[in-house]
Amino acid sequence: MCNYPKQSLLSKLSAIVFFLSVCATTTAFAQRDTSELKVTLPAAGKMINGKPAGKGWVNLLDTTALNLEKQYWQLNNGILHGDCNNQNQHHYSYTKKVYTDFELNVMIKMTGDEANSGVCIRIHPTDFDNAPGYQVDMGKGYWGSLWEERRASMVQKYPEELSAKLVKAGDWNHYYIIAKGHHIEAWLNGVKTIDIIHAGGFLDGNIGIQLCHGQKHTIVDVKAMYVRELK
Incomplete structure (x- = not known):
């Protein structure tokens, strides 16, 4: 010694x-170097005939699982459809159940004029307009980014010039998301765009989809939304 x-x-x-x-x-x-736009999607994020591979996945596209404002959201034939035009409030759909650590697979399409939306995780809604928490974002300049609504705002920004190469405009796009502790990861169409430990974020909350307020027209369709809780 x-x-x-x-x-x-x-x-x-x-x-x-x-x-x-x-x-x-x-x-x-x-942030992981994604300049080569390399596909690194884990096996759990791969979809086969519209469903994720493996056991334990729960389909969230069910009226018994979701809180919906019927004037803005409809669930028909397994597809969740949302339409919000020039509104002064947000309009969220979100699960009745609160989740902690989980994987999430979402197949989503967004159209409209200046459309803006997001796949919401660990949100704490007080009503259909106010839902603090994370959004794996969607919209011009925001695809692939992690936003925290009514809290930290932009948590991790993904470069617009890269997301423009990934996003299928007006068509179906796939988000695979992992939330484990304060570690948030997400893949957009197979490419990782979010990888961050954010100590200030919620550790649990609801899962949902946002229709953004403002002078814009957002139309969203979701044909797959599966969650698997992590032990």
Whole structure:
């Protein structure tokens, strides 16, 4: 055992703590390099005939599972359809159940004039307009990003020039999302766009879809929305 002078030992310990904190911060908040738009979708995110592979998946496109405003949302023949035009309030659909750690597969299509929406996770709605929590975002300049409604705002921004190459405009797009502890990950059409540990976020909440307010017309269709809880 080495007998370092007290001050020297403290200095060494401080340096080690600083180094470890820098490493942890870099790991937690650095976005994976997606400049090559490489498909890295895990097996759990792969869809076969409109359904995710494996066991334990629960279909959320069920009137018994969702809270819906009937004037803005309809569920017919297994497809959730939302339409919001020039409204001064948001209009969310969201699960009746609260989820903690989970995987989520969503097949979604968005059309309309200046349309804006998002796949909502861990939200805490007080009504159909107010739903603080995360959105895996959708809209011009926002696809592939992580937004926290009424809280931190933009948590992780995905470059618009890259999302433009990924998004199938006016067609079906696939989000695969993992929420585990404070770690949030998401893939857009197979490419990872979100990978962050956000200590300030909710650790549980409802799952849903947003119709955004404002001078815009947002039309959303969801043909697959499956959740699998993580132990």
